Amino acid sequence: MHAEDQADRRLLDEIGEMLRVADPVPDHVRLAARSAVAWRRMNEGIAELLHDSASDAAEAAMAVRGTQHIRALSFQSSDGVLLELEITGQPVGHIVIGQIVPESEAIVTVRVGETERTAAADALGRFRIDDVPSGPMSVHCQLPDGRTIVTSWTSL
Amino acid sequence: MDRDDLGVILRAAADGNQQAWDTIVERFERLVWATVRGFRLSDEVSADIMQITWLKLVEKFDTIRDPERLGAWLATTARHECLKHLRVAGRAIPTDETEVFDRDDHRDSPALDAALLDQERDRALADAFLQISESCQELLRLLTADPPLAYEDIAEMLGRPVGSIGPTRARCLERLRAVLTTAGYTP
Incomplete structure (x- = not known):
């Protein structure tokens, strides 16, 4: 793997981690998601x-x-x-x-x-x-x- | 969770097993959220689209033949709902043209809550991320999704050739580095 690819990979990992922390799935969205299976028909x-x-x-x-x-x-x-x-x-x-x-x-x-x-x-x-x-x-x-x-x- | 496990869990959820369903939600919520947040949609609309994506899965359990494809199915469904929302709302319809990635069209992208970040460098990264084009933001969100999406799936979702994803990725990261450097950080 080229050094450039490695640097890109590292930056992508940093972005992924940043997004995970700074843009979390809101609790009410997660709760609604869990209730979705009740609509199984x-x-x-x-x-x-x-x-x-x-x-x-x-x-x-x-x-x-x-x-x-x-x-x-x-x-x-x-x-x-x-x-x-x-x-x-x-x-x-x-x-x-x-x-x-x-x-x-x-x-x-x-x-x-x-x-x-x-x-x-x-x-x-x-x-x-x-x-x-x-x-x-x-x-x-x-x-x-x-x-x-x-x-x-x-x-x- | 390997593929066979996921198949078992999917079948249990299809039979109404709440724990199995919670496992699916937990496993894929970041991926669906990353897909939806790639668009300039309000928190409320993002939440609605996330929910309809789950409801559609509940409706279509029977049609998921290959559990390994579930992530791609969810992301594709969510993105389709986002585009539909943008059309109904009469907002800009993203095109498949390369030029979109070169336009400086960042507007009201979903805000990242930098206050949640401990490290100054991460806050700078969040700042820089919001300054690159919307299309680059979407691509980088898809490329960093968890669980990961294959390049083939991302290309299909974006309506672009597979071979263009790598070079576009490089270009978007280059822009991000440029913004970070201007802000005084070593990318």
Whole structure:
């Protein structure tokens, strides 16, 4: 190994040690991490994210340039139920407007961290939930036929 | 912890074993944190992204076929969430171009708490670190992550050729040395 490489290695070690001490993982972050395993969901199919306008750089840039800041998300369950969401308002107090396809009444709960907000979807499968905070979000829909749709976690 | 142990621990955590899960968190929290802190995000957003990374792992236990890849999976997931956050927030989207590493674009990087450092030299190093470009800071955080990431994984995360990581590393360290020297320290 060249002397230069050794010097670089030493400096990197110093940087690693400095960061470990000067930028520790906060205790509340570690505590939250330990509780994450409680969200393990047995026997519940997860509705996977199909599309997120925030994952598309061009679309995201357009949303920011426009007057409306709308983020569009869609999820699909393994048995084909589609959940479409439009999210407006930042950075706190988001409004979540949703549509269940095929249309169905449902009890819808938006979960963000410790906060839960619940609303009913109408016969056309439409719902609106206000005052949703930022953070890791999952949406839970209880359908009248007993089925439950739970979305994958997504950052809000 | 060797690879087989990690496989056993992963399976136990997937079955809801809290101790196994705590072991995973303890083992990889520095790596995930290093990845997230490479971006100019507030403490609150950094915490949220760290949490969603764990939640996604809990959701995807079944899909982790190779425990040896868990670190890279967590870091990649966390970085993806950071980029998504930046797009939603309408902030600068990092590009894959080399010029990014040459720009002097340090702005509100996550603060390092120099008060936690005993040695004056370490405080000088923290100061100097915050003065190099954001891209260099991110790369150096990834290169000093614990447990370490392979160059291949770092290159893939950054969307850069593997062969560019070594030279970029050298350039970033050179900048850091220059700042340290100006401040009166021998790097």
